Amino acid sequence: xxxxxxxxxxxxxxxxxxxxxxxxxxxxxxxxxxxxxxxxxxxxxxxxxxxxxxxxxxxxxxxxxxxxxxxxxxxxxxxxxxxxxxxxxxxxxxxxxxxxxxxxxxxxxxxxxxxxxxxxxxxxxxxxxxxxxxxxxxxxxxxxxxxxxxxxxxxxxxxxxxxxxxxxxxxxxxxxxxxxxxxxxxxxxxxxxx
Numbered sequence: 001x002x003x004x005x006x007x008x009x010x011x012x013x014x015x016x017x018x019x020x021x022x023x024x025x026x027x028x029x030x031x032x033x034x035x036x037x038x039x040x041x042x043x044x045x046x047x048x049x050x051x052x053x054x055x056x057x058x059x060x061x062x063x064x065x066x067x068x069x070x071x072x073x074x075x076x077x078x079x080x081x082x083x084x085x086x087x088x089x090x091x092x093x094x095x096x097x098x099x100x101x102x103x104x105x106x107x108x109x110x111x112x113x114x115x116x117x118x119x120x121x122x123x124x125x126x127x128x129x130x131x132x133x134x135x136x137x138x139x140x141x142x143x144x145x146x147x148x149x150x151x152x153x154x155x156x157x158x159x160x161x162x163x164x165x166x167x168x169x170x171x172x173x174x175x176x177x178x179x180x181x182x183x184x185x186x187x188x189x190x191x192x193x194x
Contacts, residue, residue, distance in 0.1 A: 032062040033166035035156050040174055041108060042144035043101065050138045053090060053147065054101075059118065059131040059158065066124040068161045074137045077153035078146075087155060090137035094119055110134075122161075148174045 036058040043052045053074065061067040075087040095117045101108040114120075116133035125131050146152070151173050158166045 030063060031065050031067045031160075031164075031166060033067060033158055033168060034060040034062065035158075035168050035170065036060065037154075037170050037172055040147060040172060041101070042147045042174065044144060045138060050140050051142050051144050051146075053137045053139070054095075055135045055137070055156075056133075057135075059125055059133075061125040061130075062127055064126055066126045067158065067166070068124055069118070069121060069131075069158050070161045071159045072118055072135050073157040073159065074135065075155040075157070076139075076142060077155070078142070088139070088141050090139040090141075092119060093136050093138060095134060095136045147172075 037055065038058065039056040041052075041054040041056075043054075044050070045052050055074065059067075059069070071092060073092055074090045076090060077085050077087055079085055095113055097114055099110075099113065101110075113134060118131065118133040118135045121131055121133065123129070123131055151171050154170045154172060156168050156170065160166065
């Protein structure tokens with residue numbers, strides 16, 4: 001068989017030229033989930049002493065096909081022994097009304113945090129409409145110190161309204177804040193205790 005015969009058979013296999021165009025559109029317009037991590041705050045919830053992880057960031061979908069989130073999950077990678085690691089799921093939660101964040105080390109203030117809770121969002125995310133906000137998780141498996149000073153591998157999972165999961169792995173290091181950091185689009189300001 002010569003090259004032109006093979007090419008003709010491949011085109012026929014995909015339904016001719018309309019099938020090839022549909023395949024190209026599918027490849028280039030599939031959902032392309034990304035998450036830009038802006039910050040992480042950790043602490044301890046009283047009275048049960050669970051570790052709180054509050055993630056601030058932007059959800060991006062570099063596609064014209066909209067992504068409509070249903071919920072977000074967070075997994076953290078930790079060492080078991082030697083070269084053996086495991087991923088641990090943290091419990092997602094809705095950010096409570098008017099949360100109070102107290103710290104001996106830094107000041108943390110939020111503007112309109114409840115309306116920026118990514119777990120509550122049902123907005124369509126596409127190339128021209130990113131979604132900015134916060135996600136809150138709790139765990140008994142890690143202390144706040146686990147997240148501070150050393151690189152931590154995270155996996156953020158977006159569960160869409162159709163039951164599909166989109167994942168992204170990130171590496172982060174939480175460092176002490178030396179001066180005020182303000183994220184106006186996210187409505188957060190973090191700074192050292194004065």
